[in-house]
Amino acid sequence: MRALADEEIAALGAQGWFSRPDFLGEALARQVRGAAEAVSLRRAGVRRAAALDEAVRTDSLAWIDRATTAEAFQAAMGCFERLMAELNERAWLGLRTFDLQLARYQPGGRYVRHRDAFPGDDNRRVTAIVYLNDGWRPADGGQLRLHLSTSVELEPRLDRLVVFLSAEVEHEVLPAQAERWALTAWYSAR
Ligand code: OGA
Numbered sequence: 001m002r003a004l005a006d007e008e009i010a011a012l013g014a015q016g017w018f019s020r021p022d023f024l025g026e027a028l029a030r031q032v033r034g035a036a037e038a039v040s041l042r043r044a045g046v047r048r049a050a051a052l053d054e055a056v057r058t059d060s061l062a063w064i065d066r067a068t069t070a071e072a073f074q075a076a077m078g079c080f081e082r083l084m085a086e087l088n089e090r091a092w093l094g095l096r097t098f099d100l101q102l103a104r105y106q107p108g109g110r111y112v113r114h115r116d117a118f119p120g121d122d123n124r125r126v127t128a129i130v131y132l133n134d135g136w137r138p139a140d141g142g143q144l145r146l147h148l149s150t151s152v153e154l155e156p157r158l159d160r161l162v163v164f165l166s167a168e169v170e171h172e173v174l175p176a177q178a179e180r181w182a183l184t185a186w187y188s189a190r
């Protein structure tokens with residue numbers, strides 16, 4: 001991971017988000033995508049009762065932790081740790097841990113507008129997403145739309161990183177026309 005730039009820290013403070021085209025490095029991003037094939041995924045549930053609601057989100061998920069022994073995932077976890085350390089040093093965010101989730105949307109998949117946390121909830125402070133889709137084309141859709149004063153759309157291209165404040169930035173995943181993979185860390189102060 002390249003060190004955070006002053007502009008990235010400033011954007012996170014002023015606009016609540018930043019994005020960069022590279023995070024893991026393309027080679028590692030491809031390895032993670034390859035290792036993802038061997039991970040068994042579960043359908044996402046939206047409510048605590050885990051009722052499946054196709055209208056809200058249609059991805060399949062797995063939590064990635066020390067028990068996911070594939071080297072590529074361990075190396076990726078190291079990058080997310082380094083990002084956490086830099087966010088703490090440079091932006092004083094007081095992050096202590098993160099949960100890491102692998103998600104796959106199949107063609108037609110989407111996730112409606114939402115926030116990852118609510119103000120005052122100390123659980124999730126920062127969301128960081130790296131995309132794993134080599135050869136993504138505009139026609140594949142599946143952009144991450146950030147709802148800010150105007151909206152911003154980011155294509156889920158291989159190795160792109162998006163970082164935003166979990167309680168502030170409303171976002172959605174537009175319908176994807178191709179399989180769409182992402183690895184997301186939610187950093188918390190707990
Ligand atoms: C989420 C989410 C966005 C993305 O999982 O909460 O908003 O681009 N994902 O995959």
Ligand code: MN
Pocket residue numbers: 114115116171
């Ligand atoms: Mn989200």
